[in-house]
Amino acid sequence: MGPEYFKILKNKVFDKSKWMQLPRDVVIGHDALDQIPRVLDDLKIGRNVLLLSGPETMKKVGSRVAVLLEDSFQITTEIADTISPASIASIEAAGVRSDVIIAVGGGRVIDTAKIASFNLDIQFMSVPTAASHDGIASSRASVSTENGSSSLDAHPPVAVVADTGIIADAPHRLLASGCADIISNYTAILDWELAHRLRGESISEYAVALSRMTAEILVKDAPLIRPRSEESAWIVTKALVSSGVAMSIAGSSRPASGGEHKFGHALERLAPGKILHGEACGIGSIISMYLHGGDWKGIRDSLRMIGAPVNPKEAGLSDQIVAQALIRAKEIRPERFTIFDMGITEESAATLVRMLYQE
């Protein structure tokens, strides 16, 4: 290898450039909600607040945030009961004069605020009311489209304020769904590695390591995860933030979203409102891990220990719908290559569902 080689190598290294955006303030803990005014003051981002929440979460938590802010901030409130290009446009119209959007709710509310604030070029604060998904700190946003689902470029929250008392008080099903979203990182990574080896897709070792470590810690702590426990809320929320950071490092949702997510998005479309995001991805992760030749029973048992559904019956769905989602997974985001893009047929889907979900 002569000097020319090193010159090329050196130029290659210096050509490379990457921009990672991460939250600035992350507050997780007991009565963290009370810290919101202090966090806003710390960030110095203005006094006009658009407070966005969901129908249920506005009653339970959003209204408390309004009371905390009413003396020192101008507040406009909006409800996000669906997420679609039209609902996002309407939130953007409501926020044209706002300095910051505070999103108080689940993944739908947080993703809506993420996209609207990005388009308005203002900051947003993420105030999760449930530990149900790993979008609470990520820079990505997911929106259902006519073709399935899109993962959009957005920006991460400037701050995350996660009150473990509120999160522990949410229905346990939401916490279990967040755990399943994290457990599905195992198969998301296997799919990313597969796409790297087979298709030359670029991969980030740091994002892979962080995403895998997050899933491993959560599975190790699974016996501690119980309903209505603030310690459990703490364990899961930290994992969700960590997984979101992995996505920010990658600059895509790849470290946390593979074939099991494509399956999950297909299932959410086939059975709208019946299954939570993380629940759907957890069920998909069992089949994905089996096809990757890994410890699929380990995935299933961890999901079961946490209280997430592990088969169609527990999710209140028919085997046929789940098999359909398996077949249609490849139609969701086709550019994202995964094990479910390698030739699942009607027959193999039905056999997999029968075989893997019977115990």
Ligand SMILES: NC(=O)C1=CN([C@@H]2O[C@H](COP(=O)(O)OP(=O)(O)OC[C@H]3O[C@@H](n4cnc5c(N)ncnc54)[C@H](OP(=O)(O)O)[C@@H]3O)[C@@H](O)[C@H]2O)C=CC1
């Ligand atoms: N951007 C990203 O990286 C990621 C995005 N996502 C996205 O997030 C969404 C899924 O989020 P998820 O939270 O599961 O779904 P939702 O936001 O739809 O929330 C599910 C339900 O839980 C309710 N809820 C939330 N908190 C509480 C509480 N404390 N007490 C009682 N009810 C509560 C909500 O109420 P209400 O009706 O008030 O909203 C809603 O009815 C999907 O759109 C998914 O695509 C998921 C993972 C990653």
Ligand SMILES: O=C(CO)COP(=O)(O)O
């Ligand atoms: O849900 C995600 C990670 O858990 C990311 O969402 P997408 O599957 O839409 O990229």
Ligand SMILES: [Zn+2]
């Ligand atoms: Zn997810």
